Every structure is written in structure tokens, then in C-alpha cells.
Amino acid sequence: MTExxxxxxxAVYKPNHGYGIMQFIEKETNGRxxxxxxxxxGAINTLVKKEWIAPFNDESDNKKKEYxxxxxxKQKAEEExxxxxxxxxxxxTVIKGDRTK
Amino acid sequence: MSKTVFRYFFDFLNGQEKWLNRMARDGYxxxxxxxxxxxxxxxxxNEYEYAIEFVGNQxxxxxxxxxxxxxSMGFQTFTKNIYLxxxxxxxxxxxxxxxxxxxxxxxxxxxxxxxxLEKKSDGVPFELHTDIHDKLSIYKTVRRACAWAxxxxxxxxxxxxxxxxxxxxxxxxxxxxxxxxxxxxxFLIPTMKYSSLVKYLKxxxxxxx
Numbered sequence: 001m002t003e004x005x006x007x008x009x010x011a012v013y014k015p016n017h018g019y020g021i022m023q024f025i026e027k028e029t030n031g032r033x034x035x036x037x038x039x040x041x042g043a044i045n046t047l048v049k050k051e052w053i054a055p056f057n058d059e060s061d062n063k064k065k066e067y068x069x070x071x072x073x074k075q076k077a078e079e080e081x082x083x084x085x086x087x088x089x090x091x092x093t094v095i096k097g098d099r100t101k
Numbered sequence: 102m103s104k105t106v107f108r109y110f111f112d113f114l115n116g117q118e119k120w121l122n123r124m125a126r127d128g129y130x131x132x133x134x135x136x137x138x139x140x141x142x143x144x145x146x147n148e149y150e151y152a153i154e155f156v157g158n159q160x161x162x163x164x165x166x167x168x169x170x171x172x173s174m175g176f177q178t179f180t181k182n183i184y185l186x187x188x189x190x191x192x193x194x195x196x197x198x199x200x201x202x203x204x205x206x207x208x209x210x211x212x213x214x215x216x217x218l219e220k221k222s223d224g225v226p227f228e229l230h231t232d233i234h235d236k237l238s239i240y241k242t243v244r245r246a247c248a249w250a251x252x253x254x255x256x257x258x259x260x261x262x263x264x265x266x267x268x269x270x271x272x273x274x275x276x277x278x279x280x281x282x283x284x285x286x287x288f289l290i291p292t293m294k295y296s297s298l299v300k301y302l303k304x305x306x307x308x309x310x
Contacts, residue, residue, distance in 0.1 A: 018173060019174055038229035041167060041170055041171075
């Protein structure tokens, strides 16, 4: 899973709209990740198509279109969390072990 | 005070974008644009920034949805043409586009191949595509559009050499060929530029996300 995808999933554990997702990611990464609007649009549409997230309110008005993570989305996020934990553990062991040499 | 400028860009993405940003730096904000015209209003220098997005490969409904999304993100949007075409009520085939987007009609998606986006300067670079995979697909799309133009022009050029096909005199035929050659290189340059960008990003994407 790309970082963009994972962050978007994390941003819609509560109903959120495009602009809110962008702000969430920027704030939580202290400005390290600033998503371009085009990239975010592509990510949202792909995730909706895959049914990992779904429109929350059925308003056709684009300005208020909110999204919420689905059951499948949560499952995928859970798997990604486990993967990252595994990577973190391995990296810590190797890198910290090398530092103390 | 508003100011009208006549301009056409073969380098419709980067060239046009740079020019609009230069105008904004000098204190001119885009008010509206036509096929060949740009109308500017005066504003404070550096108050606004511009970015251009290619949507000519999308079905009109998709491009419209994208536009309203971008407006919800707080950008002012304008549609802009790539080709020069002054007829009204027309259908065009865009061989480089996706699905139904291949058929462009006017009124409809024809002559709205580009979106010009405006935002108030906020210190953050105006980048619409920040993900490497996303950038790759955009560059490939633009490269495909340019490559098709190169191909079509080559085809036209070859046709001028078919005996008895041209009903013009020899000097006129050569003039036509020279004109075609100029158009050929005008589209070949961006094709090659986007090719090398695609190549570079492909290598990068093997290491970074």
C-alpha cells in the first residue's frame, strides 16, 4: 500500500471531505506530507471503486461530499499496520544493533 | 483596469503555466480566457498562483466532476482549449483518450482540454500531483497526446508526397511541408521531454513511493 493510500484511509475513520482529508494528513505529519489536490482526487476515486471507502452522505453536491472507511477498508488498514510494525521491528533491531557496535 | 492579451501556447502545460505565473508576479490576475485571448485584472503582485491540468483524455462528465471537486478544494477554475478551432457544433476524435473520452463534442468537452487553476499564494508550492505514481500517469497521458499529434502530422507530411494528391503548385507544396515540419518539431519536443521525465520517474519509483 502506498503512503498516500494509507493516510487517506486513516483520515476517513471519521466522515471527512476532500479538503478535510488533505488538512488531516498535513497536520498529522507536521507538514511532511502535503498531498496535491489531483493526487488526492485519484486516491479517493480509486478507494471508492475498490470499496475501501464509501461516500458518507448521499448529497450530490460535490462540495459536501464526505467519505467514510468501510469494513474492507478497515481490514486492509489493519493488515498494513501489521506490516509496518514488522518492518519497524526489523529495522530497529538491525539499525540499533549496528549503532552499539 | 483590465488588460487583454492575445497568446497561443504549443507548450500548453509548462509554457502556459509559467507565463500565467509571470503575469501574476507582475500583478495581473486571470479574469477569463478564450481560444486565443486572456483577460487580466490588476491585483497585488504575487497574490495568486496558477497551475494547469490536462483533462483532455477524460470523458466530459469526469472532467466536470473533477472541476467541481477542485473548486470545492478552494481553487478558482477556468477551462482552456489546446487546439485552434473556431467552428461551433462539432465532434472530434481524440485517439489518446480513455473510453468515451475519445469522442469530444462541442458544446461539451471539446476545446476544454485544459483546466487553469488559480489559488491565493500561501507559501506552499502549487503542486497538484505529489505522488510519484500519479505523476507518472499524468506524464504518460500528456506524452500520448503529443505523440499522436506527431504521428498525425507525419501522416499528413507523407500524403503530400503522393503524386496527384495535392492540387497546389510545387512551391506551395513545399511551403506546406515546411509548415508541417515546424508543427512536427513543436510537438516532438514535448513528446521527448515527457519521455525522459517518464524514464526518470520510473527509476525513482523503484526506490521511493
